[in-house]
Amino acid sequence: MAYSEKVIDHYQNPKNVGTLDKASKSVGTGLVGAPECGDVMRLQIEVDNATGMITDAKFKTFGCGSAIASSSLATEWLKGKSVDEALKIDNMDIVEELNLPPVKIHCSVLAEDAIKAAINDYRVKNGMDAIKFEESVVH
């Protein structure tokens, strides 16, 4: 199966690989997927508490090229967005941007789940309620 150029580019030059201090109150961490399924994504955001803006985002992903590219792209999109804007990122935006084939749609769903999990982690740490999301249907 051939990958799109954008997937290859993210795979070869992933953006924002790394780790933020998960103990920090301004950092939200989302860890989704499972080793058994062949992909695990960890996505972290750093939020400016005063403005609600995402100032930094990092990821580490165990998975195929599409999973790596989806998380790399997600971190790029997250930086500079407000938390509320970040919640609007839809997995289909990722599918479209990376030209993911149908068998790889789950990678984009995982990235969306990771964003939501990171935001919820941040919210709970800062005394807000976790947002309830509808179950992803693709898996």
Added chain:
Amino acid sequence: MLKLPIYLDNNATTPMDPRVLEAMTPYFLQHFGNAASRNHPFGWEAEEAVDYAREQVAKLIGADPKEIIFTSGATEGDNLGIKGVYEMYASKGNHIITATTEHKAVLDTCKHIEKLGGEVTYLQVKADGLIDLKELEAAIRPTTILIAIMYANNEIGTVMPIKEISTIARKHGVLVFSDGTQAVGKIPVDVNKDGIDLMAFTAHKMYGPKGVGALYVRRKNPRVKVTAQMDGGGHERGMRSGTLNVPGIVGFGKACEICMLDMEADSKRIIKMRDHLETELMKLEEAYINGSTEHRLPHVTNISFKHVEGEGLLMGFNKNIALSSGSACTSASLEPSYVLKALGLGDDLAHSSLRFGLSRFTTDEEIEYTIKAISETVLKLREMSPLWEMYKEGIDLSTIEWAAH
């Protein structure tokens, strides 16, 4: 000079040996006759060529030429051998014993037989990929007609104890079928010494052309018969109708002849390269060889690199190195290799595996390039892997509650 891409997926198929192509060419153009045409020189030439090839093929496995049934490949041979015995020996019984690590051509054939009312026992394998002979013997029933165990596994290269298996089978009057696809031409296989009654194999795994293979069917002690699965002109002693693929068969014969002559020298060279590749890759942390290293084909190794995913790993170099992974990320099922899982590997290790298959055309330079490329990619992806980070922090990954997904 190193030429890219490098081909290390020789368990999938091998390149053709130029000597094989040379032998085949005249049978496309000048000697194009139908081997069943009895009344003119075109037919005689074709028949003669097929007879010669039949001898070459038989010789490689220590068989009599009359025991070779040409087929379209190993999948057909597996189907004909197993279904053919099931039908032919229906009055004797309906039970077949096989193993969970067999090729799909065997497993799905057995499932088909179950639908027809047959009974099949699927033996588990041990961690090294070999079956337990005591379990095999215990599984034999009065209604058992066939034991179908592959000679060598396509994913991990494990060589089964065929001789011991057939000794048990003989004791109980059960026939032995073996899928010899990966073994024939690579290691010495002798149907008499090994006690095999039926064996399927194919040309394209041993430097021959695709689309041609053979089913060995024993003629003496005991005389074995299979019910034809294809009706027609009664070719191949009535067991496999269909006009013979003369150029393919000629190429198959030549490929067998070359394997017979070169096997020993090829194996020595290939084992040296394979062992070097393996030793160097095993220098990476958390790398594991899958399957027995003692009972194994000379050209195969299967290694898991923990905490990196196989398909992601392949992507790091698959423009330049052709390899397979036990990961299932390319398929929609998300299920990794059933063979690796049968060894007791966790899904995580099964997802992290690479299969290397060397050939007589593999060079030292290619192996050096491969070692470097794979080592670099593993290190790069581990830097990117959350699992590797957790492992390095001393977190036991099995204690984490992973979100169902």
